[in-house]
Amino acid sequence: MNKHHLVALGLSAMVCLAAPAAMAQGALTSATAATTAAAPPGLYLALGEKPGITRLMDDFVNxxxxDPRIGGHFKDVKPQALKESLTDQICQLSGGPCKYEGADMKSAHADMDIQKGHFNALVEVxxxxxxxxxxxxxxxxRLLALLxxxxxDVITVR
Structure with missing residues (x-):
């Protein structure tokens, strides 16, 4: 499996993290993401713990x-709220002490017309x-495999 193939696997998970309306309200995945898989040992530490994850999500959301391919999906999103929600979600998923309390992916993306191409773009970002x-x-x-x-629950256009 090459790098781009593995990234495409993770994309599906990450686009979920990009629901405009839901994210503007701080909603992401809670039960779905948190219970999908156990965090690989050491992932939280490898990501730089909460400060490292915060830097990553700041960069990612910026x-x-x-991004011209998917930036329009975020026009109504409050970037800071999205960064904070993603930080909590990734922190929890990676085995950190954070608690993500956002919406589940299916509800958050139900009316968003998300296609596989949107996922691919998100993973690349x-x-x-x-x-x-x-x-x-x-x-x-390791992170992409969790996502x-x-x-x-995220791709709504098949």
């Missing part, structure tokens, strides 16, 4: 809103942010 933050490839894949199962 890139998302500017996330990968760029992880690269920029110096997160090793193996750790990127990937969410795609079933």
């Amino acid at each position: 890139r998302l809103v500017k 996330l990968q760029s942010a992880m690269d920029a933050q110096g997160i090793p490839f193996a750790q990127q894949n 990937a199962p969410m795609h079933r």
Whole structure:
């Protein structure tokens, strides 16, 4: 499996994180994301704990809103609220002490017309942010593997 294939798997999970209306209200995945898979040992530490995850999500959201392929999905989103929600979600998923309390992915994305291409773009943006933050490839894949199962609830246009 090559790097881009693994990134595409993670994309489905990450687009879920990008629901405009839901994110503007701080809603993401709660039960779905938190219970999908156990955090790989050491992932939270490898991501730099909460400060590292916060930096990553700041970079990620800044890139998302500017991306010409998917930035329009975020025009009504409050970037700071999205950053905070994503930070809590990734912190919890990676085994950290945070508690994500947002909406489930299916509800958050139900009326968003999300296509597979949107997922691919989102994963590319996330990968760029992880690269920029110096997160090793193996750790990127560990995070993406946790996020990937969410795609079933996020893609609404098949």
